[in-house]
Amino acid sequence: MTTFKPVIILGAGGHASVLIDALQQSGRDIMGITDTDETLWDRELMGVEVLGDDEKIFNVHPERIELVNGLGSVKSTGARQKLFEMWSMRGYTFASVIHPKAILAASVKAVAGVQILAGAIINPHTIIGANTIVNTGAILEHDCAIGNHVHLAPGVNIAGNVSIGSGTHVGIGSTIIQGVTIGDNCLIAAGCVVIQSVPTLSTVMGVPGRVVATKEG
Secondary structure (H helix, E strand, O other): OOOOOOEEEEOOOHHHHHHHHHHHHOOOOEEEEEOOOHHHOOOEEOOEEEEEOHHHHHHOOOOOOEEEEOOOOOOOOHHHHHHHHHHHHOOOOEOOEEOOOOEEOOOOEEOOOOEEOOOOEEOOOOEEOOOOEEOOOOEEOOOOEEOOOOEEOOOOEEOOOOEEOOOOEEOOOOEEOOOOEEOOOOEEOOOOEEOOOEOOOEEEEOOOOEEEEEOOO
16 A cells, blocks of 8 residues: 655646645645745645644655645746745655546556646656646546647647647637647647647647747747
């Protein structure tokens, strides 16, 4: 029987509450939450105490706990990535959070720190990178490759053989057709239908999706 370490959640916002529910339903022990907003300290979120700022993590040796990245993202996953990399460099590891009502094929490969939430379906031979969110009700078909620090928002539909680069945010309700490649650090707007490959650093909007802006590298 696998013994799991207790977890500390970084961030006490809305995404953290979804993670708490998934962790509690999975029987994980939550030691507490940290947040930079001192007005939240010594309060509770869904019955879990907000311990203080992130410095509280240093009170627990890295071998005794795992961390959970409680930051969400709306347009950019950069803040999530920065938090993940900073604490990883300090020797801490991140727990994967997989809701018991998510469906994963046996051949799915998910790197540490992934978050796969209620109602998500991931089909065979798909790879999910580190610190990536597959949010509520998202569907990934077979043979997809999803990079690190990606956020697939609720209700996203991704057909087979799609590749999505690291740091990309795919907005709520978007659809990506089969065989498409999306580059790193892209923003796919909510409700977009992507029918062709997308270069790195692009913002895509509309039905069908069109590149409307390109960020500087």
